[in-house]
Amino acid sequence: IESLPKVLTGTGSTKKIKLGVAVVGSESSWRAANTESIMTTANKDPAIDLLIQNAEGNQERQIAIIRNFIRSKVDVIAFTPFVESGWDEVLAEAKAAGIPIILTDRKVKVEDDSLWTTFIGSDFVEEGRRAARWLVENKKNVSGVTTIAELQGTSGSAPAIERRQGFEEVLSQQANFRIIASEVGDFTYASGQQLMAKIIAEGHVPQYVFAHNDDMALGAIKAIEQAGMKPGKDIGVISVDATKQAFQAMIAGKLNMSVECNPLLGPQIVKAAKELAAGKEIPVNIITAEGIFAQDTAKRDVTTRKY
Numbered sequence: 001i002e003s004l005p006k007v008l009t010g011t012g013s014t015k016k017i018k019l020g021v022a023v024v025g026s027e028s029s030w031r032a033a034n035t036e037s038i039m040t041t042a043n044k045d046p047a048i049d050l051l052i053q054n055a056e057g058n059q060e061r062q063i064a065i066i067r068n069f070i071r072s073k074v075d076v077i078a079f080t081p082f083v084e085s086g087w088d089e090v091l092a093e094a095k096a097a098g099i100p101i102i103l104t105d106r107k108v109k110v111e112d113d114s115l116w117t118t119f120i121g122s123d124f125v126e127e128g129r130r131a132a133r134w135l136v137e138n139k140k141n142v143s144g145v146t147t148i149a150e151l152q153g154t155s156g157s158a159p160a161i162e163r164r165q166g167f168e169e170v171l172s173q174q175a176n177f178r179i180i181a182s183e184v185g186d187f188t189y190a191s192g193q194q195l196m197a198k199i200i201a202e203g204h205v206p207q208y209v210f211a212h213n214d215d216m217a218l219g220a221i222k223a224i225e226q227a228g229m230k231p232g233k234d235i236g237v238i239s240v241d242a243t244k245q246a247f248q249a250m251i252a253g254k255l256n257m258s259v260e261c262n263p264l265l266g267p268q269i270v271k272a273a274k275e276l277a278a279g280k281e282i283p284v285n286i287i288t289a290e291g292i293f294a295q296d297t298a299k300r301d302v303t304t305r306k307y
């Protein structure tokens with residue numbers, strides 16, 4: 001007697017759903033929390049067979065991983081595009097193979113938007129606006145120009161492009177805010193430290209630093225301290241993500257504010273993968289609701305922080 005295939009709970013079918021996940025890299029603590037969320041959710045779900053690989057911040061490697069998933073005939077592919085462009089070809093291959101694509105956390109720019117099925121993540125433009133609005137609000141009773149240094153994330157990536165866009169959009173409507181330096185990093189602590197040291201060495205002492213993520217902000221905090229100044233006081237520091245480490249820096253008075261960006265997308269990704277594998281229609285955009293956190297409530301908020 002041939003052994004019968006096992007019936008798995010939750011899927012209504014006997015076959016597990018093969019989900020291929022191409023992680024973008026290991027650049028930040030946000031990413032660590034995001035990858036962990038995907039892995040734990042998928043691994044504890046009996047309906048999912050998870051294939052996961054890390055592109056380590058290299059687009060060619062990420063494309064090769066996706067091609068490999070197509071060759072392995074996975075049912076659904078989820079990936080965080082390193083940068084926005086350059087995906088037309090590989091996504092067309094996935095489409096031709098009938099494999100739906102979930103974009104997780106970052107968006108793509110492709111000629112044909114039918115090459116991907118759904119986007120699950122944050123509104124990065126709004127995150128940039130929130131950072132700028134906080135500055136405007138905090139400077140509203142202060143006369144004179146507020147100078148800002150910007151530390152951008154990975155060049156060409158959706159969060160760097162859109163956070164910058166939202167930030168500038170709000171500040172462009174104000175007379176007294178000036179971005180005096182803007183440097184491109186890669187969302188790592190090391191790049192934040194190096195770029196801030198460079199800005200200071202070039203003779204700029206901005207009133208505020210706007211870093212596109214917490215890791216870069218923490219690196220900048222280090223550089224400010226190394227230059228003999230007090231981060232959070234001599235130079236204010238604001239960023240995006242609101243990770244536990246950012247809360248610790250806020251409690252220490254070194255970081256002034258962080259805009260929330262939630263990395264815990266695992267449950268939504270797995271849910272979407274199951275629905276797509278079952279041939280269901282799902283929303284094109286699934287956007288996470290988020291807020292901001294500042295020093296005044298950091299001590300209280302950190303106790304419930306999950307990442």
Ligand code: GYE
Pocket residue numbers: 027028029030031105106159187212213214215240241261
């Ligand atoms: O803000 C940053 C990470 O794409 C939303 O990438 C993500 C960003 C996040 O490295 O910390």
